[in-house]
Amino acid sequence: MRKVVEGSVAIAEAIKAVRAQVIAAYPITPQTHIVQELSELVANGELNAEFVRVESEHSAASAVLGASAVGARAYTASSSQGIMLMAEVLFNIAGMRFPVVMTTANRALSAPINIWNDQQDSYSVRDAGWIQLYAEDNQEAVDLHIQAYRIAEDLRVQLPVMVCMDGFVLTHSYEPVDIPEVEQVDRFLPPYRPTRTLDPTAPRTFGTYAEEGYTETRYAIVQAMNRAKGVIEEVAAEYEHAFGRYSGGLIQGYRLEDAEMVLMATGSIMGLLKSVADDLRAEGRKVGALKLVSYRPFPTEALAKALAGAKKVAVFEKAISLGGTGILAADLRSALHGYAGSAEVSSFIVGLGGKDITPDTIRKAVEMAEAGYVDSHFMELDEEFLREAAAVY
Amino acid sequence: MKVTIGLDGEPKGSLANKTGSWRSSRPIFLQEKCTGCRLCEMVCPDSVVFALEKKKYTTDLDYCKGCGICAQECPVGDIVMAPEADHA
Numbered sequence: 001m002r003k004v005v006e007g008s009v010a011i012a013e014a015i016k017a018v019r020a021q022v023i024a025a026y027p028i029t030p031q032t033h034i035v036q037e038l039s040e041l042v043a044n045g046e047l048n049a050e051f052v053r054v055e056s057e058h059s060a061a062s063a064v065l066g067a068s069a070v071g072a073r074a075y076t077a078s079s080s081q082g083i084m085l086m087a088e089v090l091f092n093i094a095g096m097r098f099p100v101v102m103t104t105a106n107r108a109l110s111a112p113i114n115i116w117n118d119q120q121d122s123y124s125v126r127d128a129g130w131i132q133l134y135a136e137d138n139q140e141a142v143d144l145h146i147q148a149y150r151i152a153e154d155l156r157v158q159l160p161v162m163v164c165m166d167g168f169v170l171t172h173s174y175e176p177v178d179i180p181e182v183e184q185v186d187r188f189l190p191p192y193r194p195t196r197t198l199d200p201t202a203p204r205t206f207g208t209y210a211e212e213g214y215t216e217t218r219y220a221i222v223q224a225m226n227r228a229k230g231v232i233e234e235v236a237a238e239y240e241h242a243f244g245r246y247s248g249g250l251i252q253g254y255r256l257e258d259a260e261m262v263l264m265a266t267g268s269i270m271g272l273l274k275s276v277a278d279d280l281r282a283e284g285r286k287v288g289a290l291k292l293v294s295y296r297p298f299p300t301e302a303l304a305k306a307l308a309g310a311k312k313v314a315v316f317e318k319a320i321s322l323g324g325t326g327i328l329a330a331d332l333r334s335a336l337h338g339y340a341g342s343a344e345v346s347s348f349i350v351g352l353g354g355k356d357i358t359p360d361t362i363r364k365a366v367e368m369a370e371a372g373y374v375d376s377h378f379m380e381l382d383e384e385f386l387r388e389a390a391a392v393y
Numbered sequence: 394m395k396v397t398i399g400l401d402g403e404p405k406g407s408l409a410n411k412t413g414s415w416r417s418s419r420p421i422f423l424q425e426k427c428t429g430c431r432l433c434e435m436v437c438p439d440s441v442v443f444a445l446e447k448k449k450y451t452t453d454l455d456y457c458k459g460c461g462i463c464a465q466e467c468p469v470g471d472i473v474m475a476p477e478a479d480h481a
Contacts, residue, residue: 196401205406220398
C-alpha cells in the first residue's frame with residue numbers, strides 16, 4: 001500500500017512483510033526508529049517474531065548469527081559505532097555463510113563524535129564478506145530489504161546482506177512509499193529453508209578451527225560474491241515482474257547515453273547528482289550519473305560496460321581511507337584498470353559528518369575534474385577553521 | 394574431512410587439529426615429588442594433562458601447546474619445561 005511514512009517506519013514494515021522470525025538490535029541514532037517500530041509491531045502481535053533485547057551491538061549480531069544458525073530468518077540494524085562493535089561478528093556471520101539481513105543507517109564514526117550522515121561505517125566493513133547494497137531513496141530501501149532475503153538465502157549465494165541507507169536523510173524523511181502486502185511478498189519470497197542448522201539431535205559446530213581448508217573457505221566466499229552479481233540482477237528483474245517497479249540491481253545509469261562526464265556515488269546523494277546532471281545537460285554539456293547499488297560484490301564488468309564511452313568520472317564519497325584515498329574511487333580505478341581507454345577517475349570527499357552538499361558543491365567538483373585529475377579532494381573545507389587549526393594540529 | 398559450506402564441524406571433528414605442532418617447549422613430568430594434588434590436570438587450558446596412575450601424570454603431546462601453566466603451578470616443582478628442539 002502506498003502511503004507517506006518515515007523511512008524507518010517503512011523499513012520496519014518491510015521487515016514485517018518478509019516475516020522476519022528473530023530480530024535482535026540495540027538502539028543507536030539514527031537507526032533507533034527502525035527497531036523501535038519493529039519492537040512495537042512485535043509487542044502488538046502484528047509481527048510474529050522473537051524480539052531479543054540485547055545489551056550491545058556485539059550481542060545483537062551474535063544473537064542473529066545464532067538465530068540464523070538454527071534456521072530462523074533473522075534481522076538486525078545498526079549505525080556508526082554500533083557497526084564497529086559488531087565488526088567481529090559480521091565477519092563470523094559471513095564466514096559461517098548465514099543469510100542474515102541487516103540495515104545500516106549510515107552515520108559518521110567517532111572521534112570527534114558526530115551523529116549525522118556519512119558512509120564511513122559501512123565502507124569500513126566492506127571486507128567482511130557481506131553483500132552491501134545502497135539505497136537512493138526510501139522506496140528503494142524498502143525494495144532492497146525484500147530483495148536482500150532472496151539474494152542472501154539463494155543457495156548460489158548464502159551470504160549475509162547489508163542494506164545501507166543514509167541516516168536522517170532517508171531514515172528520518174517522510175516520503176510516499178509503496179509497501180508491499182505480506183501476501184504479495186510471500187509469493188516473491190518463500191520461507192527460509194536452511195540446508196544446515198544447529199540441531200541437538202544431529203550435533204555439529206559452526207565456525208570451528210581450521211587450517212586445512214581455511215584459504216579455500218575465503219576463496220569460496222569470493223566465488224559466491226561473483227555468483228551474487230548474477231543473482232542480484234536476476235532478483236531485481238523478478239521483483240520488477242512481481243511488484244511493477246525496477247529497484248536495485250548492480251548499478252543504475254542516468255542519462256549515460258553519449259555522456260563524457262559521469263557523476264558517480266552510492267546512496268541518497270544520487271538525487272542531487274542527477275539533478276546537477278540535468279542542469280549541466282540543459283547547458284549543453286554531456287553529463288550523466290551512475291548509481292552504484294551493489295558495492296559488494298563490486299560489479300566490475302557492469303561498470304566497465306556502463307562507463308565505456310565516458311572520458312571522465314567524478315566520484316563523490318562520504319567516506320575515506322585515512323592515509324589512503326577515497327574508497328569508492330580506488331575500487332573503481334582498480335576495476336577499470338586493464339580496460340583500454342577507460343575513463344579518468346577523480347574523487348571528491350563530501351558530506352562527512354553531515355556536512356551540507358549543495359548543487360554548487362557538485363558543480364565546482366565537476367569543473368575541477370574537467371580541468372584535470374583530482375584525487376580525494378575535500379570539498380567545502382572551512383578555510384578559517386583550517387587557519388586556526390594549523391597552529392594546534 | 395567432509396567438506397561443507399562454512400566448513401561446519403562434525404562431533405569430535407576438532408580432534409583432527411593436532412595443535413601439539415604449535416609447541417616450542419614441552420612439560421616434562423619428573424614423577425619424583427608428585428603429591429597427586431591434581432592441580433596440573435585442573436589448570437591445563439586444553440584438558441590434556443592426565444594421570445597414568447596415582448601420583449604419575451603426563452600430557453597428550455598431540456594437543457599440548459606447551460603453555461607451561463602446569464609447570465608454573467606445580468606446588469612441588471615436579472614439572473619442568475624443556476625446549477621442543479631437544480626432543481626433535
